[in-house]
Amino acid sequence: MADRQQLACDVFTVDLNQITVGEVHEECYETMGRCTCRVVCVGRLRKLWVLIMAKILLIYSTTDGQTEKICYRLQKVIEQQGHQVTLCSITDCSRIGLQSFDKIVIGASIRYGKHSPLVTDFVNRNKKLLDSKPNAFFSVNVVARKPDKNRPEGNPYLQKFLKRISWQPRELAVFAGRIDYPSYGVIDRMMIRLIMWMTKGPTDPKSVTEFTDWQKVEEFGRLIGKM
Numbered sequence: 723m724a725d726r727q728q729l730a731c732d733v734f735t736v737d738l739n740q741i742t743v744g745e746v747h748e749e750c751y752e753t754m755g756r757c758t759c760r761v762v763c764v765g766r767l768r769k770l771w772v773l774i775m776a777k778i779l780l781i782y783s784t785t786d787g788q789t790e791k792i793c794y795r796l797q798k799v800i801e802q803q804g805h806q807v808t809l810c811s812i813t814d815c816s817r818i819g820l821q822s823f824d825k826i827v828i829g830a831s832i833r834y835g836k837h838s839p840l841v842t843d844f845v846n847r848n849k850k851l852l853d854s855k856p857n858a859f860f861s862v863n864v865v866a867r868k869p870d871k872n873r874p875e876g877n878p879y880l881q882k883f884l885k886r887i888s889w890q891p892r893e894l895a896v897f898a899g900r901i902d903y904p905s906y907g908v909i910d911r912m913m914i915r916l917i918m919w920m921t922k923g924p925t926d927p928k929s930v931t932e933f934t935d936w937q938k939v940e941e942f943g944r945l946i947g948k949m
């Protein structure tokens with residue numbers, strides 16, 4: 723046990739007599755709407771850790787659900803780090819008080835070469851606020867299944883998007899998405915099959931192919947927790 727009876731961090735003071743060593747002791751304190759703290763008392767080492775638990779907002783723009791699925795995986799990883807995650811579709815987030823979050827992450831998929839205009843609008847409207855907090859952006863597209871296009875520097879959609887906005891996200895990622903032919907309408911299926919044929923991807927109209935590298939998604943989740 724730490725030799726003092728009380729341990730103070732910049733947010734609150736913990737009475738060590740109230741904590742049983744070996745147990746995860748959870749007490750949440752809201753302070754200045756900025757952060758929440760959690761006290762974890764670790765086993766035989768008799769050490770006391772005070773974790774700053776951030777409130778993280780994940781905003782997603784999706785058409786077929788893959789970007790949302792990626793956000794769920796990010797949420798799982800980030801919450802395992804002790805943080806609090808809120809997921810919000812770009813279509814609903816105007817109702818959310820962005821100011822109350824410590825970090826903001828935006829994820830958006832590509833459709834016919836572009837992210838949804840809602841994403842550009844959101845970024846332009848909230849640039850100042852985004853710049854004031856740790857922030858990140860990720861793009862989901864199938865071009866990213868190619869090794870030379872699966873990093874932010876090499877992905878043409880992400881690079882084009884960054885040139886069109888004045889926000890410079892602190893962290894960036896690109897994830898390969900999913901091709902789900904059975905769920906597409908006739909025209910989309912035909913177009914995607916043509917593009918896939920030209921770029922040596924799957925063309926079987928009955929096939930569903932998930933290209934997403936989940937390990938890479940999880941690494942990004944850990945990075946968000948730390949940023």
Ligand SMILES: Cc1cc2nc3c(=O)[nH]c(=O)nc-3n(C[C@H](O)[C@H](O)[C@H](O)COP(=O)(O)O)c2cc1C
Binds near residue numbers: 788864
């Ligand atoms: C109609 C349609 C158009 C697409 N256009 C592109 C494209 O131009 N470039 C690309 O890399 N991927 C393209 N994709 C692939 C999507 O980015 C991929 O399916 C992604 O997983 C979709 O994410 P979402 O489910 O979150 O919308 C397209 C998919 C569809 C269905």
